[in-house]
Amino acid sequence: MTTASPTIHTPADEPVDQAVLDGRAQSVAHLFRDRVAASGPKPAFMHAVASGSGEEWVTVSWDEADTVVREVGAGIVALGVEPEDRVAIASGTRYEWAIADLGIMVAGAATTTIYPTTIADDVAFILSDSATKVVFAENEEQLEKLRSVRPQIPGVSRVVLVDGSPDGDDWTLTLDELRQLGREYLEGDPGAVDARIDAITPDRLATIIYTSGTTGRPKGVRLLHSAWTYEGAAVAAIDIIHEDDLQYLWLPLAHVFGKNLLTLPLQIGFCTAIDGRIDKIVDNLAVVKPTFMGxxxxxxxxxxxxxxxxxxxxxxxxxxxxxxxxxxxxxxxxxxxxxxxxxxxxxxxxxxxxxxxxxxxxxxxxxRVxxxxxxxxxxxxxxxxxxxxxxxxxxxxxxxxxxxxxxxxxxxxxxxxxxxxxxxxxxxxxxxxxxxxxxxxxxxxxxxxxxxxxxxxxxxxxxxxxxxxxxxxxxxxxxxxxxxKKDLFKTSGGKYVAPGAIESMFKGLCPYASQLIVHGADRNFVSALVTLDPDAIAGWAEANGMAGRSYTEVVTSDACREMVQGYVDQLNGQLNRWETIKKFTILEHDLSVEDGELTPSLKLKRKVVAEKYKPLLDAHYSGS
Incomplete structure (x- = not known):
């Protein structure tokens, strides 16, 4: 057994509302139902919708959300989904993601999350491994991905299309059709959703989130209702977020961080503005005026x-x-x-x-942040x-x-x-x-x-x-x-190097940096790959006589390399001798989620990048 230091808890002098922890809800569905009862007409969500002049933000109250969620939940029940059966959401961050997830919760089912960037082969594995019965697909692109692997996912009985038309496909129905199905089901059994909620116990499965592994198949993490209700109660108990706050939520909801931030308002009661478009964050902040953001x-x-x-x-x-x-x-x-x-x-x-x-x-x-x-x-x-x-x-x-x-x-x-x-x-x-x-x-x-x-x-x-x-x-x-632990490496001289700490330091020093990938396991010195932020480097190029040139031309220029070298020298001045970067290569393009080099939460897939650019890294050591 691993020996360890003494156990550490929350500091004894921190004010904690123990009553909130002790009285936490039985399930996420109970948490939602309780929130509707407590905050009915107050704002629950904001989301952008197209209008004649471009876009406008629409506010949805907890009462209004409850109506939609119950229709979705009843529709899921009508499709034959039983308690703890899996229902997947293959979508980017948007209001409908939250509604679908809550509908799954009140139906007593469990949500399986899928990033919209997940490749078809991995989608097939996730749906098959989780034994998913129904999938919410954001648009026709996600629907086509599902159709391409349909023979591999025989357990998926129906697909709910959020945007677009299923073109008469009997496998697919629209979100509006699912809600109509739910309304009809509730007409025949008005208490169906509440009966499903009442039956959920804390030890029931709420979510399976598949980790985006860098090698091999992703692993499905089983999170119970008790885990989510604990998270909500624990954050509420330390009193850092309040009911009158306004959250701006853009993070991937298929990621545990985003999903967590979608659970907190159920406990605390604040409103959440949802929009997953990263390029719209700055514009939207000026309009929404949130008080906090993850x-x-x-x-x-x-x-x-x-x-x-x-x-x-x-x-x-x-x-x-x-x-x-x-x-x-x-x-x-x-x-x-x-x-x-x-x-x-x-x-x-x-x-x-x-x-x-x-x-x-x-x-x-x-x-207002x-x-x-x-x-x-x-x-x-x-x-x-x-x-x-x-x-x-x-x-x-x-x-x-x-x-x-x-x-x-x-x-x-x-x-x-x-x-x-x-x-x-x-x-x-x-x-x-x-x-x-x-x-x-x-x-x-x-x-x-x-x-x-x-x-x-x-x-x-x-x-x-x-x-x-x-x-x-x-x-x-x-x-x-x-x-x-797995990223720490030892140089051939026997010295340990923590690449993440060095990479973070560099990004704080160099305003043009996007990524630094530190390399050197079993090598006699440390080297690195560098990528530069396209927006930032465009401004630098204009100020240095290279306006209008392509990204590749700019980042491969002698002037750009000299600029980066200056920041590397600053970095090296703060490192131990064995950690200093002796050689580096600037890549001709930035790393991306689409190319599989970053996770959807923008974390570096170190092994993928190291393997992809192995010839460049090896060249740093040729003749050394």
Whole structure:
């Protein structure tokens, strides 16, 4: 058995509303029904719809959502779906995803999530392995993907098409037709949905989320109703999100982080604006004016880089004021991290600069953001501190699909940069002798679907889940993630290197960086692949006499390489000798989800990239 440090819990002095934890709902469906009863006419969702002038945002109350959800749930029952049968959603993030998921919950069934970018072969595996009976398909593209693998998924009896026409296909019906089917079913049995809800117990299966593995088949993580209701209650109990908040939700709902953020409003009662179009985030924030938003680090890195480049391009007084505001804000951020407030000259200086600069930066994000939540990968702490300096705290958190997402999170009243905060109440944490983080708590998965061997490898005899992440707990119980256990490598000189930490540092230094992929296992030095952000590098090209040239021309130019070398030199100055990057290659294109190099939550698929660009990496060492 793995030896480990003493078990750590939520700090004893943190105010936790134990009554919320003790009285949590029986299931997600119960949680939804209770929320409708408590908040009926209040806003539940906002979503964009096409209008004559482009788009407008429509608000849906909890009562209105309840009507639609019950029709969808009854329609699912009418299709022959029994309790705990699987119903899949193959769709991007949109209002209908939330409605479909809630419909599945009130029908007593279990949701299987599928990213719209998942290749047909993996879709067939997921649907077959999960024994899915019904699939919600976002559009005709997803429907065609399902049709292409239909012989491999004989268990799928019907497909519900959200957008488009099934063209007389008896396998497919539209979402409107499903709702009509539900209305007819409820006319004959008005209590059908409530009967399904009443029968759900906490130990019933709610969701199977398939992890996007970098090698082999994805594993289906079985999450019970008790895991989701715990997550909602635990976040509510620490009182960082309130009923009058407004969430902007763009994250993939097929990912556990997005799914978690869809569960929290059921517990707390706030409204959620949903739109999964990444290119619309900035525009939508100005319209929606949310008070908080969850995101992956890449979103914050891009925003940070864009603002800095804009200010550099402005020059003159604006640039000087921006630098002064950033510097003063950083001083204030350091004080607040220690639980103090600025006073005297610093307080007065900060107030003036915040009014001149900070308010304008916040206006770019809608002007009402209280805080952001960052998850799914490591966030550069300089980027995080800059956002705090501008009056928008980023509360970095940590969790896995196997722990229903949130396990640790920095509180808005107690945070430490470079860490992922304290555990949620009810979670026990230990650090194994080799540095691996072990967790036990109500949010942990039941196991991997149809994969007992993998389950036994991940959950030990004491019920602790072995995360695969390396970390350390400080004297106040804040957790710092060092790297993925499997990503740590040793050079031929016997020195360990944590690539994730180095990559995060570089993206905080270089405003043009998109990705840095650090390499060097069993090699005599460390090298890297670099990709540059297309939007950022276009601005750099214009300022350096290359306006109008293609991305490939710009990033392969001598001037661009010299620019990147300067940032690599800065990075190396902050690293141990054996960690320094001796050679690097700038790729002619950025990495993408579509090419399978990033996960849908924008995490690097390290093994895929290393194999794909093996000749380039090997060339770094030829003759060495």
């Amino acid at each position: 995101a992956a680090p890449r979103i914050f890195e891009k925003a940070h880089a864009r603002v800095h480049m804009m200010m550099e391009a402005e020059g003159g007084l604006k640039a000087k004021l921006f630098k002064a505001a950033s510097s003063t804000g950083r001083e204030v951020s350091i004080l607040r991290e220690q639980g103090k407030e600025p006073s005297g000259m610093l307080a007065r200086k900060h107030a003036v600069l915040d009014k001149l600069v900070g308010t304008k930066i916040r206006d770019r994000f809608g002007g 209280r805080f952001f939540i960052s998850g799914s990968a490591a966030l550069n702490q300089d980027v995080a501190r800059w956002f705090d300096a501008m009056g928008m705290l980023i509360a970095e958190g940590y969790g896995l699909t196997e722990t229903s997402a949130a396990s640790f999170v920095n509180r808005t009243r107690a945070y430490r940069y470079g860490t992922v905060g304290w555990p949620l109440p009810g979670i026990e944490v230990k650090i194994a002798d080799d540095g691996e983080i072990l967790m036990r708590g109500p949010g942990n998965m039941q196991g991997y679907h149809n994969n007992p061997e993998a389950t036994d490898e991940t959950i030990d005899a004491e019920g602790f889940l072995h995360t695969g992440d390396i970390g350390e707990l400080d004297e106040r119980g804040f957790l710092k993630i060092t790297d993925r």
